[in-house]
Amino acid sequence: MPTPVRVRFAPSPTGRPHVGGIRTAMFNWLMARHAGGKFVLRIEDTDVTRKVEGAVEYIMDGLKWLGLDWDEGPDVGGDYGPYYQSQRLDLYRQAADRLVKQGDAYYCYCSPERLVEMRKEQVARKQPPGYDRHCRDLAPQERAQKEAGGIVPVVRFKVPLEGQTKFTDLIYGDVTFEHSTIDDFVLLKSDGYPTYHLANVVDDHAMEISHVIRGEEWVSSTPRHLLIYGALGYDPPQYVHHPLIVGPDRAKLSKRHGDVSILEFRKHGYLPETMFNFLALIGWSLDDKTELMTRQELIDNFSLERIGKTGAIFNRDKLDWMNGVYIRSLSIEDFTQRALPFLEQGLPSPVKRPLDIDYVRRMMPLIQERTKKLTEAPGLVKFFFVDKLDYDPTLLIARNMTPESTLAALDASSQRLSKLSIFNEESLETLLRPLAEELGLKAGQLFGALRTAVTGETATPPLFQTMAVLGRERCLRRIDEALEKLRRLSS
């Protein structure tokens, strides 16, 4: 029987959840769900200096938003806890002690200053920087002396001087590293916390992780991990390194490329469905044509073999397009509910809150297919709410028209409109189309003038539907105001 699939997402709580990290989590999650395995969340809070308050909540928030639920983790527990590395310090200490006792690791008393200096010299001499193994073979009395001097040592791994470590990555294939290129890295820091390398190995083993799916930035660390597994006598997991998401300059995507937190995307009006689908498609593909996939389709079809090998630029244009597709696919009620918070937030402050939900419901169908991001919604419906429209009066004058002809057209419209018995899309169309002809105008000319008069915009949803939602009173008042503007313009 093959070992059960157990994968993990192991973020470091140093800030808001980066889309790259979330994509790593997603690949792990997809792997678990596809194989019927377990997805565990483990918090790697071993760097006290970079720890950010609230970061764990941000990370969980981001994961939950995308529906990446975990079977084991800090909040839900599990048989392999605790899931905060800061609560597993004994385990790392024991492992480090054992390695020292076995002769696979040693105490190092070198000061940070010495290490910096050493590296500076190495670089100056064009030597590869790396620990010079100063403390690797310290005599017992030398050690005692350092200890007596109050120096708290770190524990370093004793990397074999010769030989090589090979591994087969499920994406990149066979990778080989010469031991001579690996220096004696730190396992346990002087503050008693482990480094990533030690903690990662100890925990992945203890938690029976079957596949380590992580970013490509970790491939050069993998031989170190393998060396630790070997020294500890553990069987290593399968390694799966995936390519990174990069910025337009092809460098690893980071803060300096702008908003990279998954939470920012939510704030900017992207749907979780979009992000899920889009992120899955960066570096992974099903075939030569399928791009729009539901969460379930992604689970069903996911496979490690179809993850590519090259870093991908995050294509905002395509993200926006996809978000539009998902927005259009929403039921009108769903769309309304999702857009509502953005309207409450984004409409001009004089607009009374809470918003009149029935009124909102009537305009939402008009903007759904025009919305790419939920943040655009307020701008698209603003004219339904504001009292005074503020626009350039010359926008009222359509092509081949004058202030005078526009005035006449609007005036005629106003009179007819006030006498219209039913004020809906149909009746408006049957009234206004013939009117245009009667006035000797093209439909576009009359409608254009009315559009601007009634909305203050030149691009809006279809005129009759828009007017129907606005209602007769508002329309007539706005046409009056437009007439006023025109008169001021010509005088």
Next chain:
RNA sequence: GGCGCAUUCGUCUAGCGGUUAGGACACCUCCCUCUCAAGGAGGAGAUCGCGGGUUCAAAUCCCGCAUGCGCUACCA
């Protein structure tokens, strides 16, 4: 500098010895049309990083080179 990995339209990608190198976003044109969208139909855009091989045949296999990225911390 060292080590590792990568390299197909502007971008994301399909391709796994024989294809007119396919699709998507963006772009352009046309249609629809009261504007804007959406939708439909087209178009342009890739000598598959470069140079050598192997082979009847290479984007696909091999070797060099170039370029890019990653790592090179008591950070992850």
